[in-house]
Amino acid sequence: MDDIIEIGEGEHLDIELELDFLKENERLARENRDYLKEKGIKAIDVMGSVGSGKTTLIENMVKKLKGKYRIGVIAGDLTTTIDRDRLAPLDIETVQVNTGKECHLDARVIRKALQKFEDVDLLFIENVGNLICPIDFPLGAETRMVVISVTEGAYTPLKHPYIFLGSDLAIINKIDLAQAVEISMDSIEKDIRKVKPGMKIVRTNCKRGEGIKEAIEALDL
Numbered sequence: 001m002d003d004i005i006e007i008g009e010g011e012h013l014d015i016e017l018e019l020d021f022l023k024e025n026e027r028l029a030r031e032n033r034d035y036l037k038e039k040g041i042k043a044i045d046v047m048g049s050v051g052s053g054k055t056t057l058i059e060n061m062v063k064k065l066k067g068k069y070r071i072g073v074i075a076g077d078l079t080t081t082i083d084r085d086r087l088a089p090l091d092i093e094t095v096q097v098n099t100g101k102e103c104h105l106d107a108r109v110i111r112k113a114l115q116k117f118e119d120v121d122l123l124f125i126e127n128v129g130n131l132i133c134p135i136d137f138p139l140g141a142e143t144r145m146v147v148i149s150v151t152e153g154a155y156t157p158l159k160h161p162y163i164f165l166g167s168d169l170a171i172i173n174k175i176d177l178a179q180a181v182e183i184s185m186d187s188i189e190k191d192i193r194k195v196k197p198g199m200k201i202v203r204t205n206c207k208r209g210e211g212i213k214e215a216i217e218a219l220d221l
């Protein structure tokens with residue numbers, strides 16, 4: 001007996017409602033993109049799983065890039081200000097966005113947040129930790145990156161292809177723990193390139209600041 005059910009196109013519950021949401025988000029994302037361009041702000045949407053190291057990566061990059069750019073960070077989270085509070089001592093402009101129960105940021109809330117920045121030319125947007133929802137909601141950032149960590153297991157790229165397909169750069173973080181969890185980084189890289197041939201990939205140990213220079217180069221910063 002065939003034991004696989006595949007949900008086809010148009011079979012999702014509330015499909016029309018969802019399509020309307022996505023269309024409206026895309027319209028607002030285009031407006032954000034125009035606004036960012038006009039203001040000369042380069043924005044990077046930092047996506048990835050819960051706890052993969054998004055904030056730690058941003059902290060590291062901010063420390064290295066502070067002399068070159070006026071940096072801002074939008075910290076997306078469900079209810080807390082923990083990430084914003086971690087970044088605030090770096091003396092940069094920060095805005096917290098709490099999404100409540102939403103598993104992603106959207107272009108409308110980013111439009112609101114953008115009004116709060118005074119003087120930035122590089123903006124990191126830390127999306128809510130999630131490998132599925134954020135990719136359908138472009139924010140208007142010119143670059144999108146995904147941060148995964150080796151502790152998530154060997155199958156992340158194959159199980160979550162869409163986030164890789166929609167990203168310009170993939171970071172494989174926590175490489176210091178690869179041996180402990182018996183994960184081959186070569187095989188993760190191979191799987192990412194199976195999903196998206198030619199994908200830029202950087203390996204990092206954000207705890208120790210390794211690979212940050214390469215990540216910055218990969219982002220053309």
Ligand SMILES: Nc1nc2c(ncn2[C@@H]2O[C@H](COP(=O)(O)OP(=O)(O)OP(=O)(O)O)[C@@H](O)[C@H]2O)c(=O)[nH]1
Binds near residue numbers: 048049054175206207
């Ligand atoms: N061993 C190791 N730990 C790391 C590394 N990078 C981050 N961590 C730790 O992993 C934990 C989660 O890191 P965060 O930067 O908060 O992860 P995040 O993706 O921002 O998490 P959420 O915002 O909650 O989704 C923290 O305890 C970090 O210190 C790394 O390269 N190696």
Ligand SMILES: [Mg+2]
Binds near residue numbers: 054055
């Ligand atoms: Mg975080």
